[in-house]
Amino acid sequence: MHRASLKKDISGLDMKIIECIPNFSEGKNPETVESIVDSAVRTKGVKVLDFSMDRDHNRSVLTFIGSPEATLRGAIAVCDRAADLIDMRKHSGVHPRIGAVDVVPFVPLEGADMSDAVETAHRFGHIFGRKNNVPIYFYGEAALDQEREKLADIRRGQYESLRDKMSDPAWAPDISPDESGFNPRLGATAVGARKPLIAFNINLNSDDIALARDIARSIRYSGGGFKHVQAIGILLESRNIAQVSMNLTDYETTSIRTVFDAVKRKAGRHGTDILESELIGLIPKAALEGTTADHLKLLDFSEEKIIESHY
Numbered sequence: 464m465h466r467a468s469l470k471k472d473i474s475g476l477d478m479k480i481i482e483c484i485p486n487f488s489e490g491k492n493p494e495t496v497e498s499i500v501d502s503a504v505r506t507k508g509v510k511v512l513d514f515s516m517d518r519d520h521n522r523s524v525l526t527f528i529g530s531p532e533a534t535l536r537g538a539i540a541v542c543d544r545a546a547d548l549i550d551m552r553k554h555s556g557v558h559p560r561i562g563a564v565d566v567v568p569f570v571p572l573e574g575a576d577m578s579d580a581v582e583t584a585h586r587f588g589h590i591f592g593r594k595n596n597v598p599i600y601f602y603g604e605a606a607l608d609q610e611r612e613k614l615a616d617i618r619r620g621q622y623e624s625l626r627d628k629m630s631d632p633a634w635a636p637d638i639s640p641d642e643s644g645f646n647p648r649l650g651a652t653a654v655g656a657r658k659p660l661i662a663f664n665i666n667l668n669s670d671d672i673a674l675a676r677d678i679a680r681s682i683r684y685s686g687g688g689f690k691h692v693q694a695i696g697i698l699l700e701s702r703n704i705a706q707v708s709m710n711l712t713d714y715e716t717t718s719i720r721t722v723f724d725a726v727k728r729k730a731g732r733h734g735t736d737i738l739e740s741e742l743i744g745l746i747p748k749a750a751l752e753g754t755t756a757d758h759l760k761l762l763d764f765s766e767e768k769i770i771e772s773h774y
Contacts, residue, residue, distance in 0.1 A: 478574035481534040490521040502540040508533030519699040521556025546595040557697040562650030580656035588654040598636035603655035661711040662743035669735045672698040675705035689717040720754035
């Protein structure tokens with residue numbers, strides 16, 4: 464599918480715009496991903512902004528926007544399609560995950576506030592979970608339990624430990640459509656509402672996975688690093704290079720340049736340079752203040768990677 468075919472006019476949208484960025488546990492079968500994306504393209508009132516698929520992560524990420532109602536329809540359409548096509552019993556990949564439709568975040572943009580995103584997330588979770596017999600966990604601003612605000616806590620143990628985790632009353636799903644609870648084919652889905660997040664990967668000019676993991680440990684907040692930074696080190700087997708894969712959950716507190724420069728320094732101390740970096744999905748314009756795509760060595764960057772360029 465050509466990116467040009469993803470363009471869709473959203474003129475006539477009401478003043479509230481919600482972004483949805485569903486993540487699917489499939490990154491190796493282009494036909495499957497294309498079918499999922501097409502479900503969004505065909506949804507009235509939805510504009511698809513971006514999609515990506517990665518064989519090593521075995522994961523795809525789709526980004527689209529619309530009014531709260533249109534975004535809800537689009538999310539149901541694409542996630543229903545993914546539920547038809549993906550089987551977690553056959554899935555493996557380096558990215559943490561708990562389900563075929565792994566995570567579905569809703570983000571308030573133009574004219575919308577967090578309450579709009581939370582309401583859309585809750586409506587989606589109830590409809591999708593019950594329709595497809597998928598256990599749902601609400602996270603972020605949509606969390607019903609303070610212990611479930613962090614996505615990483617929900618995904619800890621991943622799909623392989625999900626059955627046992629769900630049997631613990633402390634981790635019973637927020638929505639459990641089936642009495643047995645566990646769905647071996649689809650796993651579970653985390654549904655959330657949050658501020659814009661930057662999914663940012665830095666590829667090292669090295670295959671030293673131990674170095675990537677050490678750098679990730681040093682920069683993530685849970686390891687004593689930067690606030691609002693989540694990071695893991697992985698090996699991209701298809702290219703035999705090490706990657707520091709990150710989520711920056713509050714770029715106003717910890718900027719993308721701050722993280723990039725820290726990774727560059729730490730890699731340099733071990734005689735390694737940064738090969739390139741990449742965005743998964745889009746980035747707010749304000750997040751690039753004080754830096755450039757060239758400085759960040761961003762691959763395939765254009766104005767279309769900036770959220771605000773689409774509305």
